[in-house]
Amino acid sequence: xxxxxxxxxxxxxxxxxxxxGDVIRRQGGEALFRRTEYIRSASVDRHRGIxxxxxxDPGLGALTLDDTLAFVRGFMLFSxxxxxxxxxxxxxxxxxxxxxxxLNRLDEEGxxxxxxxxxxxxxxxxxxxxxxxxxxxxxxxxxxxxxxxALMRLRDGGALETADxxxxxxxIYRQIALLWETRPLRGERLYVADEVENxxxxxxxxxxxxxxxxxxxxxxxxxxxxASFLKIGSWIGGDRDGNPFVxxxxxxxxxxxxxxxxxxxxxxxxxxxGAELSPSTTLAAASPxxxxxxxxxxxxxxxxxxxxxxxxxxxxxxxxxxxYEALIGRAPPRPSxxxxxxxxxxxxxxxxxxxxxxxLESHGISGGALDRLIRxxxxxxxxxxxxxxxxxxAVHERVVAELLRVAGVEADYAALDEDARVAxxxxxxxxxxxxxxxxxxxxxxxRSELDIVRxxxxxxxxxxxxxxxxxxxxxxxxxSDLLEVNILLKEAGLYCPGEPAAAAMMPVPLxxxxxxxxxxxxxxxxxxxxxxxxxxxxxxxxxxxMIGYSDSNKDGGYLTSNWALHEASKALAxxxxxxxxxxxxxxxxxGAVGRGGGSSFAAIRSQPAGTVQGRIRITxxxxxxxxxxxxxxxxxxxxxxxxxxxLLASLEPDCLSAADAARxxxxxxxxxxxSMRAYRALVYETEGFRTFFRQMTPIAEIATLKIxxxxxSRTKSDxxxxxxxxxxVFSWAxxxxxxxxxxxxxxxxxxxxxxxxLRAMAEGWPFFAATLGNMEMxxxxxxxxxxxxxxxxxxxxxxxxxxxxxxxxxxxSGHDSLLAATGQARLLEKSPALDESIRLRLPYIEPLNLLxxxxxxxxxxxxxxxxxxxxxxxxxxxxxxxxxxxx
Numbered sequence: 001x002x003x004x005x006x007x008x009x010x011x012x013x014x015x016x017x018x019x020x021g022d023v024i025r026r027q028g029g030e031a032l033f034r035r036t037e038y039i040r041s042a043s044v045d046r047h048r049g050i051x052x053x054x055x056x057d058p059g060l061g062a063l064t065l066d067d068t069l070a071f072v073r074g075f076m077l078f079s080x081x082x083x084x085x086x087x088x089x090x091x092x093x094x095x096x097x098x099x100x101x102x103l104n105r106l107d108e109e110g111x112x113x114x115x116x117x118x119x120x121x122x123x124x125x126x127x128x129x130x131x132x133x134x135x136x137x138x139x140x141x142x143x144x145x146x147x148x149x150a151l152m153r154l155r156d157g158g159a160l161e162t163a164d165x166x167x168x169x170x171x172i173y174r175q176i177a178l179l180w181e182t183r184p185l186r187g188e189r190l191y192v193a194d195e196v197e198n199x200x201x202x203x204x205x206x207x208x209x210x211x212x213x214x215x216x217x218x219x220x221x222x223x224x225x226x227a228s229f230l231k232i233g234s235w236i237g238g239d240r241d242g243n244p245f246v247x248x249x250x251x252x253x254x255x256x257x258x259x260x261x262x263x264x265x266x267x268x269x270x271x272x273x274g275a276e277l278s279p280s281t282t283l284a285a286a287s288p289x290x291x292x293x294x295x296x297x298x299x300x301x302x303x304x305x306x307x308x309x310x311x312x313x314x315x316x317x318x319x320x321x322x323x324y325e326a327l328i329g330r331a332p333p334r335p336s337x338x339x340x341x342x343x344x345x346x347x348x349x350x351x352x353x354x355x356x357x358x359x360l361e362s363h364g365i366s367g368g369a370l371d372r373l374i375r376x377x378x379x380x381x382x383x384x385x386x387x388x389x390x391x392x393x394a395v396h397e398r399v400v401a402e403l404l405r406v407a408g409v410e411a412d413y414a415a416l417d418e419d420a421r422v423a424x425x426x427x428x429x430x431x432x433x434x435x436x437x438x439x440x441x442x443x444x445x446x447r448s449e450l451d452i453v454r455x456x457x458x459x460x461x462x463x464x465x466x467x468x469x470x471x472x473x474x475x476x477x478x479x480s481d482l483l484e485v486n487i488l489l490k491e492a493g494l495y496c497p498g499e500p501a502a503a504a505m506m507p508v509p510l511x512x513x514x515x516x517x518x519x520x521x522x523x524x525x526x527x528x529x530x531x532x533x534x535x536x537x538x539x540x541x542x543x544x545x546m547i548g549y550s551d552s553n554k555d556g557g558y559l560t561s562n563w564a565l566h567e568a569s570k571a572l573a574x575x576x577x578x579x580x581x582x583x584x585x586x587x588x589x590x591g592a593v594g595r596g597g598g599s600s601f602a603a604i605r606s607q608p609a610g611t612v613q614g615r616i617r618i619t620x621x622x623x624x625x626x627x628x629x630x631x632x633x634x635x636x637x638x639x640x641x642x643x644x645x646x647l648l649a650s651l652e653p654d655c656l657s658a659a660d661a662a663r664x665x666x667x668x669x670x671x672x673x674x675s676m677r678a679y680r681a682l683v684y685e686t687e688g689f690r691t692f693f694r695q696m697t698p699i700a701e702i703a704t705l706k707i708x709x710x711x712x713s714r715t716k717s718d719x720x721x722x723x724x725x726x727x728x729v730f731s732w733a734x735x736x737x738x739x740x741x742x743x744x745x746x747x748x749x750x751x752x753x754x755x756x757x758l759r760a761m762a763e764g765w766p767f768f769a770a771t772l773g774n775m776e777m778x779x780x781x782x783x784x785x786x787x788x789x790x791x792x793x794x795x796x797x798x799x800x801x802x803x804x805x806x807x808x809x810x811x812x813s814g815h816d817s818l819l820a821a822t823g824q825a826r827l828l829e830k831s832p833a834l835d836e837s838i839r840l841r842l843p844y845i846e847p848l849n850l851l852x853x854x855x856x857x858x859x860x861x862x863x864x865x866x867x868x869x870x871x872x873x874x875x876x877x878x879x880x881x882x883x884x885x886x887x
Contacts, residue, residue, distance in 0.1 A: 265376065430497050698876060784807075
């Protein structure tokens with residue numbers, strides 16, 4: 001086996017690490033600095049093969065509890081600074097993941113540019129921010145990190161001082177010192193309002209300014225103005241599945257705060273344009289449209305009498321200020337002194353702005369801040385991000401059953417079979433009569449669900465229909481699960497009977513378990529067989545289907561989950577083609593590979609031919625949001641990667657011949673079945689596995705982290721089936737096993753008869769290459785030596801040895817078979833940047849793991865010193881920060 005090349009440390013990491021060392025020495029004292037440095041150097045030496053496996057234990061054992069907390073904080077901050085340095089280098093995204101390379105590749109394939117333009121005119125690409133609790137860092141910590149990044153950008157340009165006169169290096173040192181003194185753990189659990197505000201920071205500070213600038217670049221590249229096909233979505237404030245704290249007020253809060261941010265941005269932009277657009281009619285004639293806006297503005301200032309653009313902008317500002325007051329309920333921070341009627345729609349605002357732009361274009365003046373504002377209005381409207389609603393189908397069933405029972409329509413809806421349910425629901429949807437009565441008594445659950453759809457209808461009236469378009473149904477398994485949503489929407493006026501019927505929001509089925517993914521084509525075929533729903537989908541032009549990675553992985557293991565999603569997507573395509581409706585896939589991806597994480601660029605490109613069609617939505621959550629969209633530079637890189645991948649997946653010719661597709665599919669069916677059999681044999685069929693998992697990993701301690709508003713488990717059961725996917729994946733990552741990202745694959749690959757076929761699949765099939773690539777990253781981040789120490793936390797030694805032995809054997813099998821299939825001598829041999837990134841971190845993660853194990857032992861033995869519990873939480877935070885995509 002080839003040895004790993006020496007690590008060439010990023011110069012930014014050396015620079016930031018030196019400053020962090022200076023902070024630790026000054027803030028923590030020379031003794032702490034020397035102990036920390038000893039442990040660091042000993043761990044690095046061990047990973048370089050200079051010292052043996054136990055070399056770092058004496059240093060760790062000498063730490064007091066106070067020193068332990070300080071040590072963990074230091075290693076956590078180093079990992080965060082290393083992440084920052086790598087993000088600046090774009091190490092997380094492929095070098096060719098941009099529109100330039102995508103267009104060049106399509107040119108080489110003979111795809112004409114008019115085909116690209118036609119696709120973009122009908123495209124929709126949406127990263128959707130969710131509040132899934134995998135971001136362990138406080139926003140205060142992230143803010144300091146972003147200030148350091150801004151200072152590093154000044155340093156890149158050769159600046160020695162900031163605009164305020166501070167030395168750059170002093171400023172970076174100051175931010176690191178403030179980080180050292182900033183409490184890394186949240187003292188209180190997050191509420192939905194906190195999650196709304198956290199997301200709003202990204203929407204307001206990053207997406208609002210970044211997307212218009214990105215579109216301007218794309219316009220120059222394409223030679224034409226593309227439609228605003230890339231937009232932003234959110235679940236935060238609308239995702240109620242398993243979160244009892246999301247209610248109608250959460251929805252109102254999320255929408256109102258987002259609208260206030262969008263309108264404030266537009267007001268600021270118009271105010272700035274008033275200073276810039278100074279053309280005078282004494283020097284250049286203005287168009288009739290500009291003159292009309294100027295005359296209607298009410299701006300009669302003599303100093304602007306000959307400046308129609310400024311007068312027009314005064315009127316636009318007044319109308320925007322009135323819009324802000326009408327929608328938000330208070331005057332904007334900088335009110336207008338002129339009266340103005342609120343804009344009824346974002347399109348009306350855009351029309352006025354376009355009139356100004358066309359007037360300037362007639363003088364040969366174009367682009368700039370005005371065009372960016374027009375693009376922002378097109379992209380963000382008055383709502384900023386389209387907010388999805390999501391709820392579990394079981395809740396809808398109970399609520400609809402109660403509405404029907406109280407209304408005297410059906411005494412026992414739950415007892416009806418599927419055909420009877422569909423017939424009943426269709427009859428109700430055809431009737432204009434509402435089911436709910438203001439004079440009837442309903443359960444809290446039913447009242448809450450009615451309140452939230454009414455809040456959605458209110459939002460449509462306030463912010464426009466683009467503010468909420470999708471209603472995701474978790475655990476959707478039948479047509480009735482979707483029709484029940486329309487019943488609730490009808491109660492709020494969002495579904496209107498008639499010929500044809502109309503729905504202002506689209507029920508979106510979420511297929512996630514293996515069985516549900518396999519049944520998805522049949523369900524959608526039945527859905528399109530309902531005349532009313534087929535007509536609505538046809539009028540809309542598309543129907544969305546969401547496919548989820550989390551529960552499918554927990555259900556069937558890594559390989560089967562990915563294959564089931566791939567095959568479900570492929571099987572859905574002809575169903576939609578038969579219905580004459582464009583398919584829009586919504587990929588519910590998490591941060592960790594065990595929940596669909598990994599490169600978005602590779603994931604989109606590896607979708608089955610004909611399934612993307614220019615339209616795709618992807619969830620972004622937790623630590624992934626900060627990593628991808630923490631600043632304008634990283635957001636630009638990652639948004640462009642998603643757009644480029646969508647173009648390629650939609651227009652690039654299929655790289656597989658029919659013969660290869662057939663034999664690769666047959667091979668994957670075999671591999672999937674074997675992998676799932678091995679996975680389920682361990683996780684669901686091994687006596688004592690549940691106990692092993694809960695004692696070996698820090699899952700109980702993870703539940704004490706205050707990182708989200710949602711409960712960590714669906715029920716009080718401790719069954720694996722009932723555990724949420726996030727803590728399932730997160731806890732295995734902490735113990736350095738990463739089991740959901742690889743277990744079962746090695747047994748399947750090793751036992752496959754045609755090893756040459758596996759090599760051909762890895763080389764020539766993007767799906768298989770991406771699947772193995774993500775698994776390879778997980779294997780590289782796992783460590784069976786460290787994992788074995790976590791296994792000592794299991795009380796029953798025989799149980800621990802037996803189960804861990806199977807896990808260790810499975811890891812080695814996966815490791816060896818992956819190298820054989822990819823033709824590598826070591827993991828990540830063909831991905832040197834990622835290899836170096838991971839190997840740089842390993843010496844810093846290992847001591848954290850060892851300290852965490854010791855603290856877990858003491859905590860579980862009953863030691864009550866609060867510093868032990870704090871140390872465990874800090875170590876979880878630090879390990880997650882170092883591993884990056886661990887949740």
